Amino acid sequence: MIIITILYLYNYHFYTIVIYKAPIHMNTITYKKHAPDFEIVHQSIVMFAYWDRGLICRYASEAYAMWFGRRIDSMIDVLKLPELLKDNFPENLPYITAVLEGGEQRFEYSTRASFGEIRKGMVTYSPNFANGEIDGFFVHIKDIANNENKNALVSHKNLESFNSLPERIPIDVEATLKSCLFAEFPGIAKLSKQHFVSESKLKRDFRAKFNMSVFAYYRNLQMELAEKYLEENLYSKKQLAIIFNFSNPSNFTARYKKYLNDKTENYVTKKNISENKYELFVLQAPFAMAMFDKKMRYMAFSNKWLKDHNHLNGDLTGTVYNPVLLIGKLRSIEIYKATMRGSINKCDGELIEKPNGAKTWIKWEVRPWYDDKNVIGGLLIYTEDISVLKMRDIENDDVSEILGKANEIARIGSWKCDVKNNKTFLSKIAMEILDIPVGAEVDFGMILEWFKEGSDRNLIKQAYMHALTKGLTFSIEAEVTTWTGSPKGVRVIGYSEFKEGSCQKIAGIFQDISR
Numbered sequence: 381m382i383i384i385t386i387l388y389l390y391n392y393h394f395y396t397i398v399i400y401k402a403p404i405h406m407n408t409i410t411y412k413k414h415a416p417d418f419e420i421v422h423q424s425i426v427m428f429a430y431w432d433r434g435l436i437c438r439y440a441s442e443a444y445a446m447w448f449g450r451r452i453d454s455m456i457d458v459l460k461l462p463e464l465l466k467d468n469f470p471e472n473l474p475y476i477t478a479v480l481e482g483g484e485q486r487f488e489y490s491t492r493a494s495f496g497e498i499r500k501g502m503v504t505y506s507p508n509f510a511n512g513e514i515d516g517f518f519v520h521i522k523d524i525a526n527n528e529n530k531n532a533l534v535s536h537k538n539l540e541s542f543n544s545l546p547e548r549i550p551i552d553v554e555a556t557l558k559s560c561l562f563a564e565f566p567g568i569a570k571l572s573k574q575h576f577v578s579e580s581k582l583k584r585d586f587r588a589k590f591n592m593s594v595f596a597y598y599r600n601l602q603m604e605l606a607e608k609y610l611e612e613n614l615y616s617k618k619q620l621a622i623i624f625n626f627s628n629p630s631n632f633t634a635r636y637k638k639y640l641n642d643k644t645e646n647y648v649t650k651k652n653i654s655e656n657k658y659e660l661f662v663l664q665a666p667f668a669m670a671m672f673d674k675k676m677r678y679m680a681f682s683n684k685w686l687k688d689h690n691h692l693n694g695d696l697t698g699t700v701y702n703p704v705l706l707i708g709k710l711r712s713i714e715i716y717k718a719t720m721r722g723s724i725n726k727c728d729g730e731l732i733e734k735p736n737g738a739k740t741w742i743k744w745e746v747r748p749w750y751d752d753k754n755v756i757g758g759l760l761i762y763t764e765d766i767s768v769l770k771m772r773d774i775e776n777d778d779v780s781e782i783l784g785k786a787n788e789i790a791r792i793g794s795w796k797c798d799v800k801n802n803k804t805f806l807s808k809i810a811m812e813i814l815d816i817p818v819g820a821e822v823d824f825g826m827i828l829e830w831f832k833e834g835s836d837r838n839l840i841k842q843a844y845m846h847a848l849t850k851g852l853t854f855s856i857e858a859e860v861t862t863w864t865g866s867p868k869g870v871r872v873i874g875y876s877e878f879k880e881g882s883c884q885k886i887a888g889i890f891q892d893i894s895r
Contacts, residue, residue: 427501427523430508432516433480435461446562447499447521448491451623479505479517488524500524549577550589557598561605564625565598603639606632662760671749673758676701676716688765701761719746719759729766741770791892797824799848799883806890813870813892815862822863824886832859840872847876847886857893869894 427447430439437455445452448464455464461476462469468491475485485505501521507514552575560566571594572579586594602624609615615623621632662671662680668688670681678696685691715725726745733739743764751757793810797803804823806816814830816822828844831837836858843854853875860870874888 427521429455429519430516431461431519433514435476437461437464438516442563443559444519444521446559447501447523449562451562475503475505476517479507480514482507482509482514489521549575549582550586553582553586553594554590554597557594557601560598561602562623562625565595568594599635600639603636606636607639668763668765670696670701670761671758672701672761674720674756676759679758685763688763715746716759719748720756722748722756724748729770740765741767793890794887795824795890796885796887798885800885810890813862813868813890814860815864815866817863820863830860830862832861836860843874844886847874848883851876851878851883868892 426441427444428439428441429437429444432438436457437459438457440450440452440455442452445455450459450464461472465472468489472489475487479485484507485503487503488500489503490500501523504518504520504522506518506520508516508518553571556566556571556574566574568579568582572582575582577585583594586597590597592600606620606624609620610617617633617636618629620636621629624632626632626635662669662682665682666684668682668685670685671679673679678699678701681691681696686696719725724745724747728743730742730744731739732742743766745762747760748756749758749760791809791813793813794807795810796805798805802823804827806814806822811818814827824844828837828841831840840856840858843852843856846852847854853873855871855873857869857871860868862868869892871891871893872888873891874886876886877884
């Protein structure tokens with residue numbers, strides 16, 4: 381009997397693989413018939429396998445099978461190496477050929493694990509001789525990534541890094557659980573020893589990190605993978621119950637159903653939290669606002685919305701919005717489509733007719749709202765009745781028009797001197813009073829010289845200087861000689877505006893009092 385011993389370092393401990401090999405041809409050995417011929421200590425940790433010359437698996441440890449996302453009973457005496465390696469088989473073929481010719485091979489190998497992460501290992505192919513001929517080869521895989529991580533942890537020398545190690549325990553335990561998905565749950569006692577932490581601290585820290593127990597998290601990992609397998613139609617629920625070591629299919633089905641329910645509830649909760657932020661804002665808004673889903677059904681609305689839109693009956697939740705405010709069905713559809721693409725549509729004032737026939741001016745805005753995944757979930761509509769403001773503007777326009785006509789009849793014009801920029805502005809009536817042609821440029825200094833020489837000119841200049849320096853208002857009646865040389869009697873009224881102690885402008889009116 382030949383004894384082969386391999387020392388293997390895992391988690392700072394050396395383990396021994398002892399293989400008892402009977403002097404018989406390996407191609408006649410099967411795992412089921414010759415189990416006593418192989419004894420592997422800590423086989424759930426060591427990744428070890430044996431392939432015969434026909435490239436059929438004759439032995440595999442649990443860790444080796446799990447590394448490839450397989451079960452032992454689906455490999456031994458059944459699986460061929462090309463089926464296991466799949467697309468990676470061609471690049472492994474030179475090593476396989478070489479080991480079957482008698483040379484030991486050592487190389488790095490990467491594979492994608494069931495959860496998508498890339499796993500990297502150092503692979504050793506060792507030939508097996510029987511009666512002078514090569515009967516097959518042994519395979520040993522050392523997980524490089526894990527060893528690198530552990531070495532990195534051991535090499536930490538500063539206190540800050542050392543104190544941060546306990547924070548990694550839940551993450552390291554999670555990695556261990558992922559490697560045991562096709563095996564039995566390792567148990568808290570084994571996990572605590574493996575990760576050098578007490579059982580109570582392991583359970584406490586793990587729950588703090590993942591908000592569930594270690595075993596519940598382990599089952600959830602299995603259910604995530606089961607969901608993927610079911611979606612891809614790779615296995616039935618009955619097969620998955622066996623793969624994941626459930627006592628019977630009904631237990632698996634119950635657990636899977638709970639997983640789906642929890643997943644749905646978590647999604648709805650997150651979705652509701654996101655939507656509730658908008659809903660609370662809309663409900664408390666002091667103006668007319670409503671929130672709608674993608675089908676334009678009411679989700680929330682403010683009291684002002686109910687009042688402005690005559691919904692005195694109260695609850696509109698779930699009812700479909702009547703787009704009368706957006707002027708016609710066709711235009712409403714266009715605005716809806718544009719908003720659902722992310723644009724914001726608004727109007728500062730639009731005259732609409734309500735269902736009762738009353739006409740009103742509305743200011744409105746339509747914008748999208750977004751869920752927790754930054755996806756548009758529906759529309760927010762804000763409206764404001766600006767009829768009073770609009771009527772006031774119309775009235776002001778009417779008053780302005782009346783005042784303009786009155787000023788024209790009374791021959792009253794306005795003027796302004798921008799002291800800061802040294803510019804003079806005259807209204808149309810003021811220019812007519814002073815006979816200034818359209819397009820001509822004048823300044824107030826020039827106009828002051830048109831006042832009658834003597835007391836009138838001295839009076840207007842003195843009043844202008846008092847307004848400029850002291851902020852005094854004035855009202856003077858005097859005679860002027862206009863641009864065309866015509867004498868006229870005028871009343872000049874002026875007032876000044878100061879800012880930070882400096883006069884910014886002097887303004888007032890000219891009135892023709894010649895008549």
